[in-house]
Amino acid sequence: MSKIGVFVCHCGENISATVDCAKVAETAAGYDGVVYSIDYKYMCSDPGQSLIKSAIVEKGLTGVVVASCSPRMHEPTFRKACAEAGLNPYMCEMANLREHCSWVHEKGDATTQKAIDLVRILVEKVKKNHSLNSIKVPVTKTALVIGGGIAGIQASLDIANSGHKVILIERDPSIGGHMSQLSETFPTLDCSQCILTPRMVEVAQHPNITLYTYAELESLEGFIGNFKAKIRRKSKSIDEKLCTGCGQCTTKCPVKKIPSEFNEGLGKRTAIYVPFPQAVPNKPVIDRINCTYYIKGKCKVCEIVCPTKAIRFDQEDTIVEVEVGAIVLATGFAVKQPDFFPEYGYGKFPDVITGLQFERLASASGPTLGEIRRPSDGKIPEKIVFLACAGSRDPAKGIPYCSKICCMYIAKHAMLYQHKVHGGKSYVFYMDIRAGGKMYEEFVRRAIEDDGVNYIRGRVSRIYEKNGKLIVKGADTLLGAMPVDIEADMVVLATAGIANEGSEELAQKLHTSYDSYHFFSEAHPKLKPVETNTAGIFLAGACQSPKDIPESVAMASGAAVKVACLFSQDELTREPLIAMVNRQAAPVYSSCVGCFLCVSACPYQAIEREEIKNRNGEVIKTIAKVNPGLCQGCGTCVAFCRTKSIDIQGYTHEEMYSEVMALLNDY
């Protein structure tokens, strides 16, 4: 038998100025099941809350309706008060008489009638409410960080420093990512390696971080707080425990002509190699595709010269299984090769290069030891042209979005060129200059004013070779589209930043969303940039969208805090307003027919299959089951279910039906 208490608030004068609160309370007192109905000036105040609490105790109330402001304001307040008096907090509902009634209508009978109706709706609903308890899910306090670039490194360090264990996996032989390929960073012209390598070393030495390089995620199961990941550690063909990193093998390896990935194809490496001198871990791997031993069964020079006998040609991949509570995705970005612009001649003319290739030329550890030299003949270019937006902001051929970092790195590249090649002339063909960060605009101004870089607003239609020079045909739109032809020695294309290779597969393994460009999707573009819709998976860095180093670092720290918050509890407490599939006695087991249409409706993959077995272990039927750890309580599955086997607490079929019936009967 329901015993409902109705508490109508005046909210000072906010409600009582237009609504006859006494009449609302009086009318409510006449409803079936309502045993107590009063009005009071300030329900949310201490005396007001005491009124509710004493009524619960004295009248044995089974449900409470507080008719006052918006539940978005005070639902937690009144639910807490009810809980303190011994009534399950989910038996308390609020009727919104203020924001939805008294504040938006004139004083009069119609307004009071509306208030009465709003109260009646919730009185009938609360009669159908169920007592609910918060759901508790245990948490494994280890984080998995996928991706060892600056974002992954930062996130790992922050989580590790907060006292939790981190497993960092990186698919390249070394951590560092694109930042390790840069020469200097904008806007400070800091040496990139100098600021990055201390962090890389910290990661390697941190007691809380387990680093697996040359490793990828094989599979993932589970849910927030309780993931089970399988990591494939690709075989490096080295026993890492024995290897001292002396480098004898790489010096003696006879296969020396493999294009170096780290140097963006401008330099060469050996088959057994360390990607760059500051690599962490500084241990080589054997590239089995190009190694003579794996192709022909001959050579083995590295094994012969290795002082500690660390070479293991028959080593196989290993799978490591780990249990983690949260995952941070920091897989970074890739550079879109501009060969889809045949008019620019990338791939045809060796002196047309990408921005990242220019970084390698400018870098002291690069193929030209920091001197800007033409890849074709090694000469120093007297005239260099930089093309902005070579692939970005181009819906027709490239990608429609802006890659964000190019305007800044072009200015940087032009400045580096001017610093290294005194007397050289540099030109930048641009559409707009996007320099929105701290000290960014000043940096670009320096390039133009102090270093004499020529900025030309216009696009380049064609680049072709003539007499050993690259003729760049562009236009200057600020001078009325006047044609500008430059006889350049080298052209640098500012390529588009795209999602890294394998992003789609990784997102699918993790059941996390990605957009049409394969960047991972954040939960909310404004307010939840580091979370995803998959509970327990967080984002850091350029894998979400192109961004520069300070933003990547900030985002990584943000993701780390989210992980630390998650790990700050031993158990996750969640609101119990989630979906449930009914269960009945045998032989029905559930009215669910196992069509699993609900599975496709759920944005959180929270619906699983449960096999109902008989005593012989044979499966009788497979029906749906909601994972309480994952369900966020949207109710879309409930509207999908034909048999109405799935229902959502707080908004059950009974409750919503009662609301509609209560409203319209007696309206």
Add this chain to the structure above:
Amino acid sequence: MAEFEPKIVAFVCNWCTYAGADLTGTSRIKYASNVRIIRFPCTGRIDYMLLLKAFDEGADGIIVSGCHPNDCHYTSGNFHARRRWIMFRELCDFVGIDINRVLFSWVSAAEGAKWADVVNTTVTKIRELGPYTEYQEVAKYPVREVTNG
């Protein structure tokens, strides 16, 4: 003769439209008092029978409102709802249910003024259309009182 005051039920989602309606209140924007809101976690939860039930029980008009596409608090509830509504409108139109009496809208938590506009427009429209007697006539079937002691 009293002017016909339409009875309008609004099925709204908690995260956008309900909050938007709260904002209308906080901004003290006045609108017609014919609408009563029923709160849902998401427009995805709203199924067809709720709308038909509202007409069954005497509503003259219905408003269904939620978050803008791409802004759904639960990512995709409103997308599913939208597809549902597209088909539902077609079916209702085919059967002769007056779909002009059902108004769908996207009202975000920041659009307090829009909510007031949606309500006022709907009330004016339904007032013009008059009470939904067609439906209410067939809904007036005798209901037996349950008498058990």
Add this chain to the structure above:
Amino acid sequence: MDELRKRAKELLESKKVSVVIGYEEGTGDRIRALFVEKPEDVSRLIFDSRCVLNLATYITKHEVKAKGKMAITATIPVMRSIVQLAYEFQVSDKNLLVLGITPESNLMEFKDLLEVETYIHKFEIEINASYREKLDKLAAMTQAERWRFWIDELAPCFKCYACRAACPMCYCHRCTVDFNQPQWIPVPSHELGNLEWHIMRAVHLIGRCIDCDACANACPLAIPINLLNKRLLEDAKKHFGGYQPILKGDHLMSTFKPDDKENFIR
């Protein structure tokens, strides 16, 4: 249909299947469904132009499934129903063998459901001309006229649920109309009860109905309820490009496109 009988006999004798579902001669020049379990009974199997009953409605019944692996004589509409049921996890290659009947009335046995799917995708789901005429006529009426049409048309319905029983996609053992906590759809056969039942049945078949007309054929009062389903089929084509039953993938109503038309939403 000697080929069919021969194959059915082979399957039963070799115990590859336990029951062959097909058609047999009924009373009064009508046909009815046949469940052959003994090889001798295959002589009762027939197939001719009267055989439009959708046999797929039987393969979800536990009484039939309990017999063991089933074989079913399937024309194209039946094949479509089978694929849709497989999509909804109600049948699989483990418990069903499809003995297809081509439009030329030849036997075409399928190795597995994937082959059935490939085959049915060659044929579009088309609404035939006479129904199209009826749909156009209704579209030309005003809203009030359509309302009157349907209220009057549905008035004689006495909720026998033959339409539900005949439809292969209506396999839910607790139908939405049976759900009574609360009772959403009125059960009695008055105007509202009839209207809402048929609306909701049509709604639950969006994206699943394959236009076999079993419902209208089963109705003892010959009420053209299949017009509702056909209209929704057309709408699915108009708005979402139509659909075909598939074994895996996205269902019409469980997917969405970010640019679904929404010119009716404020």
